Amino acid sequence: MDGQTRVRLDVAYDGTDFSGWAAQPDRRTVAGVLTDTLARILGAGTATGLTVAGRTDAGVHATGQVCHVDLPTPVWAQFGGSLLRRLAGLLPTDVRVRASTEVPADFDARFSATFRRYEYRVSDAPYGVEPLRRHEIIAWPRPLDLAVLNAAAAGLVGEHDFAAYCRRKENATTLREVTRLDWRRDPDGILVATVQADAFCQAMVRSLVGAMLVVGDGRRSVDWPAGLLRRQERASEVTVAPAHGLTLVAVGYPDDPAGYARRAELTRRLRLPAQS
Incomplete structure (x- = not known):
């Protein structure tokens, strides 16, 4: 300009x-x-x-x-x-x-932007969270099974209507494409969920995490989070995980600057007025 x-x-x-x-x-x-x-x-x-x-x-x-x-x-x-x-x-x-x-x-x-990537950190250690990391990790009171968490996560990858996991906004779509959703356990024992999508609606990441955690501790079945994708409105039984466990770690853009305008035009057409 x-x-x-x-x-x-x-x-x-x-x-x-x-x-x-x-x-x-x-x-x-x-x-x-x-x-x-x-x-x-x-x-x-x-x-x-x-x-x-x-x-x-x-x-x-x-x-x-x-x-x-x-x-x-x-x-x-x-x-x-x-x-x-x-x-x-x-x-x-x-x-x-x-x-x-x-x-x-x-x-x-x-x-x-072509994607947003978040990480969510959880400790299932019996003693909770190390004091110096209490602002970035939540304490979970029950043991979590990494394999079960990843099995639940697999059913949420892809393009879906995530209405069950979003705080709906008037005239805003809840259709999103999740391109990555997986869990790892770091050497210090902390469980980390990585969630990547083209965009997210409000509270979506923390709602997904909240749904997966009750699967990981055995209180819900592995297919329960994916089953909620059939809903057309927010699922009241999904608890939104606490905010302080969540970190925005990366935002992606076209490698070629010539693609900025083209990507912006596409996003506006598909998402406006989406909440990121």
Whole structure:
């Protein structure tokens, strides 16, 4: 766009003390803190059009969040080389901007994305969670069977209507394509679910995890989570897993920048007004 430069920001944050990503009156949010800090550096209203790949809920963390802003080209020329250092000096310690990169004007952090990838961490140790990791791992009171968790996960991969697992929004589709859903147990004993899809509706990842956990501890059958996909409305028996176990770890984009606009057009046609 004339006179403007689009800048991609790669962001990480500890969601513990944030009321989610989206700006809200009288609440501390990631977008609010980032907007205020950019204003202190560049001047109020200089950075415009803040757009994020995935609007995480309160308590959810990120190591691979992506957003973009538009800056007057002379401002980017002046501050581009020092923006990361300036942000590091002014942002609170629970949010970091890890990279700032000039991108084509048709890059859209939300609509150009090809996938979002989350990880969810669970401890089934009898003693719970190590104190230093209590903000990123949930404690599960029953032993979990890794093989059973993966068997349940397999039935949820693919393109489905995930209405049973979503908080429905008016005029928003609940059709999603889950391209990866699996569990691993790390050497420290922590169970990690990796969930990747083209996009997610609100509360979808934590609802999927909540459904799989009651299978993993033996209280539900392996085919129960997939069976819920036949529902046309949210399944009230699915418990949404706690927010603090969830981390947005990656957002994918076309390898060729020439594909940004094409991907954004496709996403808008299929998903608008989807909640990521």
